[in-house]
Amino acid sequence: MIGERLKRARAAAGLSMEKLGKAAGVSANMIKKYEHDHSMPSSPVLIKMADVLGVRIEFFFRPVRVHLSGVEYRKKSSVPQKVLDRITADVLDQAERWFELRNLWPAFPVPDFSLPESLPEINSVEDVEQFSLAVRNQWQLGLNPLPDLIDLLESKGILVIITASEQADKFDGLQAKVEGQPIVVVSSQWPGCRQRFTLAHELGHLLLHESLPSTMDEEVACNRFASSFLLPAVGAFEHLGNQRRKIDWKELHLLKHEYGLSMAGILYRCKDLNILEEHQYKKQFIEFSARGWRKAEPGEPYPAEHTLLFEQLVYRGAGEGIISDAKAAELLKIPLAMFRQSKMMEGAQA
Ligand SMILES: [Zn+2]
Numbered sequence: 001m002i003g004e005r006l007k008r009a010r011a012a013a014g015l016s017m018e019k020l021g022k023a024a025g026v027s028a029n030m031i032k033k034y035e036h037d038h039s040m041p042s043s044p045v046l047i048k049m050a051d052v053l054g055v056r057i058e059f060f061f062r063p064v065r066v067h068l069s070g071v072e073y074r075k076k077s078s079v080p081q082k083v084l085d086r087i088t089a090d091v092l093d094q095a096e097r098w099f100e101l102r103n104l105w106p107a108f109p110v111p112d113f114s115l116p117e118s119l120p121e122i123n124s125v126e127d128v129e130q131f132s133l134a135v136r137n138q139w140q141l142g143l144n145p146l147p148d149l150i151d152l153l154e155s156k157g158i159l160v161i162i163t164a165s166e167q168a169d170k171f172d173g174l175q176a177k178v179e180g181q182p183i184v185v186v187s188s189q190w191p192g193c194r195q196r197f198t199l200a201h202e203l204g205h206l207l208l209h210e211s212l213p214s215t216m217d218e219e220v221a222c223n224r225f226a227s228s229f230l231l232p233a234v235g236a237f238e239h240l241g242n243q244r245r246k247i248d249w250k251e252l253h254l255l256k257h258e259y260g261l262s263m264a265g266i267l268y269r270c271k272d273l274n275i276l277e278e279h280q281y282k283k284q285f286i287e288f289s290a291r292g293w294r295k296a297e298p299g300e301p302y303p304a305e306h307t308l309l310f311e312q313l314v315y316r317g318a319g320e321g322i323i324s325d326a327k328a329a330e331l332l333k334i335p336l337a338m339f340r341q342s343k344m345m346e347g348a349q350a
Contacts, residue, residue: 002060003037009053009060010035012089014082024048058330062096087174090163091185095178097331098159098310104323110309113157113182115207122211125224132228135207143232145259149199150305158206159183160199162307175202182206192302193262199305200226227269230261236273244275246284253299263297264288315343 010020010031017028017035024031024045033039041049050057102108116138120130136143139156146152150160159178163185174185184202186195204225205218212221239255240247247270252263261269267288271281288294311332318328318339329339341347 001037002040003035005060005062006031006049007035008089008092009049009055011085012093013053014086015052020049020052023052056330056333087163087185091161091174091176091183094161094163094310095159095183097333099178101310101313101317101323101331104327105313105317106322109313110154111157112180113206115210119207119211122208122216122221123213125216125221128208128221128224129228129233131208131211132225133232135229136232143234145235146230147260148305149196149260150307151309153184153199153203154307154309157181158203160307161185162188162305164188175205186305188304190304191262191297192304193256193260193265193297195305196230196260196302197226197262197265200229203229224272227261227265227272231255231259231266231269233273235259236266236269236275240270240275242275244270245280247276249298253297256297256302257300260302262302264294318343 010017013020015023017031021028021031024041025048026041026045030039030041034041046057046060050059102110116135119134119138120127122128122131139152141152153160159181161183164187176183176185184199186198190198201222204222208221208225209218212218239258240251247267249263252266255261255266256263259266264285267276267281267284270276271278276284291298314323314328314331317323318325323331325339325343326336329336332339334342
């Protein structure tokens with residue numbers, strides 16, 4: 001039965017029953033019957049639907065194994081439910097392939113997520129600084145910039161999903177659990193800095209949630225966690241000095257490229273760390289906004305983050321004979337011949 005699958009694919013494509021029906025040459029009512037498993041489409045209809053929905057026919061016949069639970073959206077209040085449904089469908093598709101791979105592996109090389117062992121208590125927002133240092137310490141990250149945040153999160157058992165859903169710029173990140181494992185979703189359309197801040201912020205939720213006093217605003221704490229995790233106080237003082245009256249835009253730009261925190265984020269950090277006094281920060285922030293830089297920061301953007309782990313594991317799994325080439329191709333959503341070619345780097349530019 002293909003009902004649940006069809007529903008997900010239709011949500012992912014953002015199509016109404018009417019539109020899909022029209023494209024596949026059946027009524028909206030018939031689509032409804034398919035989705036409720038009250039009727040089964042003929043092969044020609046199935047082929048048309050797969051085509052319109054941009055999925056392979058096999059997609060409809062894969063058993064539904066994964067269900068999202070505990071979905072928490074960080075979204076702008078204006079995001080329509082339809083957009084969220086599309087993003088959720090994309091996330092489900094990716095998460096499902098991830099868990100399918102994991103379940104086929106006898107001893108999956110990525111650990112389950114667990115909290116670092118001894119983290120300091122938090123009584124005030126300032127304590128978050130020590131907390132994020134302790135996390136860096138426990139994970140042996142030192143104090144240097146973190147070049148690849150997705151890789152770091154994934155190696156700790158947090159599944160990172162990059163969604164390319166068209167309207168993904170309308171949401172600010174999503175955190176959910178799949179089969180008890182945390183996943184974080186960011187958009188491929190954001191600049192690297194924004195992806196990184198969201199990743200670090202969502203990591204903050206995972207790490208801090210249990211240890212925050214009930215009086216503290218979790219969003220504020222997670223923002224502080226994100227900025228201090230990306231740019232530890234020591235690094236900020238070292239590069240900017242302990243006290244400044246003004247910081248040139250170019251300095252912010254250079255530091256952004258070193259630590260992967262946005263210029264606006266660094267400016268804010270200067271206020272948090274008292275490198276700038278409140279009124280000095282405000283003055284600079286107003287100028288920053290007036291130049292339109294809150295929408296798009298000046299100069300070369302910080303490069304976007306990438307997920308590689310899933311793809312790596314698929315090739316490794318096929319290489320070790322844990323999964324067949326056919327399964328690998330299905331997981332990567334490419335034809336078998338293309339998978340075999342890509343394995344050999346055939347057709348790749350030297
Ligand atoms: Zn949050």
